[in-house]
Amino acid sequence: MSRENSRPGALVTGSSRGIGAAIARRLATMGYGVCINYVTSEDAASREVEAIERTGGRAIAVRADVGSFSAVEAMVQRTADAFGGLRVVVNNAGLSEHATVEGMTVDAWNRAVAVNLSSAFYAVKAALPYLRNEPWGRIINIASLRAMTGSDHGAHYAAAKAGLIGLTKSLALELAPAVTVNAVSPGYTRTDMTKDSLARYGDAILARIPARRAAEPEEIAALVAFLASDEAAYITGETINANGGIYMR
Numbered sequence: 669m670s671r672e673n674s675r676p677g678a679l680v681t682g683s684s685r686g687i688g689a690a691i692a693r694r695l696a697t698m699g700y701g702v703c704i705n706y707v708t709s710e711d712a713a714s715r716e717v718e719a720i721e722r723t724g725g726r727a728i729a730v731r732a733d734v735g736s737f738s739a740v741e742a743m744v745q746r747t748a749d750a751f752g753g754l755r756v757v758v759n760n761a762g763l764s765e766h767a768t769v770e771g772m773t774v775d776a777w778n779r780a781v782a783v784n785l786s787s788a789f790y791a792v793k794a795a796l797p798y799l800r801n802e803p804w805g806r807i808i809n810i811a812s813l814r815a816m817t818g819s820d821h822g823a824h825y826a827a828a829k830a831g832l833i834g835l836t837k838s839l840a841l842e843l844a845p846a847v848t849v850n851a852v853s854p855g856y857t858r859t860d861m862t863k864d865s866l867a868r869y870g871d872a873i874l875a876r877i878p879a880r881r882a883a884e885p886e887e888i889a890a891l892v893a894f895l896a897s898d899e900a901a902y903i904t905g906e907t908i909n910a911n912g913g914i915y916m917r
């Protein structure tokens with residue numbers, strides 16, 4: 669992939685692994701200086717930075733728990749300082765734990781809401797002064813199929829992701845026209861998050877997906893890259909599904 673002209677910063681939360689890492693690599697090829705964010709996987713984050721730099725891109729790794737406003741605020745500032753501004757925020761960090769409401773602790777509920785929903789509010793709140801300094805900006809929130817279907821083993825996750833779609837529409841109204849705000853809603857995607865369920869129930873899951881396979885992280889990243897591009901200026905407040913058609917079942 670050819671590298672485009674140098675652009676300011678792009679923050680991708682939760683980008684040491686999986687979908688976030690693929691998005692970060694893709695935005696780097698578009699010329700953005702990318703913040704690789706992690707909370708535990710320091711080595712994986714460093715490898716992502718090295719991989720981007722090897723192909724001529726710019727990246728920094730920043731440890732920040734997206735469930736903490738002060739940590740997110742500091743990360744946003746570091747990204748803008750490192751790359752001379754911030755134009756793209758991708759709220760991708762997510763946490764999915766299996767639990768029924770009966771078995772779920774209040775702490776588990778609060779943590780799921782903090783990491784999957786409040787984190788996006790924190791990042792946008794901290795990034796707004798920088799986004800407003802740019803000629804245009806992009807916010808892309810990574811939701812989930814579960815926001816639409818609900819879940820019998822993760823009500824906290826499904827509710828937080830549904831909240832993320834409400835936040836997306838509200839921000840789209842509030843920040844138009846300079847900043848567009850959209851959500852991408854993946855179905856089953858091949859990452860650490862789905863490794864165990866695909867290993868255990870893969871055949872049953874794939875049988876329900878018209879595409880007959882899980883997505884690769886790069887396929888989700890391609891959609892995010894389009895929404896982050898100059899060409900996507902007229903799309904805002906949307907949630908775009910990338911789920912191989914499973915939601916039609």
Ligand SMILES: NC(=O)c1ccc[n+]([C@@H]2O[C@H](COP(=O)([O-])OP(=O)(O)OC[C@H]3O[C@@H](n4cnc5c(N)ncnc54)[C@H](OP(=O)(O)O)[C@@H]3O)[C@@H](O)[C@H]2O)c1
Pocket residue numbers: 681682683684685686687688705706707708709710712732733734735759760761762763764783810811812813853854855856857858859860861862
């Ligand atoms: N995979 C799927 O099938 C699927 C389907 C629908 C939606 N999604 C959504 O897509 C997004 C990415 O999922 P994935 O499958 O790529 O997940 P993953 O493989 O589990 O990776 C999660 C990433 O988020 C980071 N992270 C987790 N908690 C964090 C926190 N508190 N603060 C900062 N970073 C944190 C992790 O950092 P560390 O490496 O440091 O732990 C890692 O980089 C999530 O929002 C997920 O809900 C995924």
